[in-house]
Amino acid sequence: MLGRGHFPYQLSWLIDNPMRRLLVTPEQLANRLPLMESSVILEVGPGSGYFSVELARRVPRGRLELLDLQPEMLAKAKRKLLAGGFQNVGFTTQDASSPLPYEDETFDIVVMVAVLGEVSSAEKCLRELLRVVRLGGVLVVHEHMPDPDRIPLSELRLLIEECGYMFRERSGPLWNYTATFERPIDG
Numbered sequence: 001m002l003g004r005g006h007f008p009y010q011l012s013w014l015i016d017n018p019m020r021r022l023l024v025t026p027e028q029l030a031n032r033l034p035l036m037e038s039s040v041i042l043e044v045g046p047g048s049g050y051f052s053v054e055l056a057r058r059v060p061r062g063r064l065e066l067l068d069l070q071p072e073m074l075a076k077a078k079r080k081l082l083a084g085g086f087q088n089v090g091f092t093t094q095d096a097s098s099p100l101p102y103e104d105e106t107f108d109i110v111v112m113v114a115v116l117g118e119v120s121s122a123e124k125c126l127r128e129l130l131r132v133v134r135l136g137g138v139l140v141v142h143e144h145m146p147d148p149d150r151i152p153l154s155e156l157r158l159l160i161e162e163c164g165y166m167f168r169e170r171s172g173p174l175w176n177y178t179a180t181f182e183r184p185i186d187g
């Protein structure tokens, strides 16, 4: 958002703006994920946790890991999750295009909302995410206007399919879409 580079934590009020519900609500996003109560989720670039509370709520017997470049963003997300009483959440400050501190095939679902266009090496990041998602698990990417870093679906598909994921489906219009990709069982 706001041009190249990562979205600054000082402007987190913009991504927490209630008007954002007109684009996609946390409940709508969560409904588009193949969630079970025991799912293990990685949210990359959660920012101040706009979607994270709903994700944690949906996996009472599972786990949510949050990974963001900016510790200040994670601190804001942590405050919301602690206020909600969620214990099943981990927080890691790191660049998502560096090797991730998770074992192979740890996650059922990886989610990124308005993040990939900010990542310096999207390809490195996607390959590392492919390693940590289980076979048959999914990578879910949401991109929307008016984010200037928004990646059009056609470009996103080329980028992600090249890394070895299989496109499964899209929800929402092209200017405000959620795309789901699968790590093939035989991949």
Ligand SMILES: C[S@@+](CC[C@H](N)C(=O)[O-])C[C@H]1O[C@@H](n2cnc3c(N)ncnc32)[C@H](O)[C@@H]1O
Pocket (backbone or CB within 6 Å): 001, 006, 007, 015, 044, 045, 046, 047, 048, 049, 050, 051, 067, 068, 069, 070, 073, 094, 095, 096, 097, 112, 113, 114, 115, 118, 119, 120
């Ligand atoms: C536009 S904000 C979106 C936040 C949240 N996903 C949302 O939609 O409300 C992008 C977030 O991605 C994080 N980010 C950008 N590049 C990153 C990277 N290379 N590794 C990890 N996080 C990154 C930023 O710090 C920021 O918190």
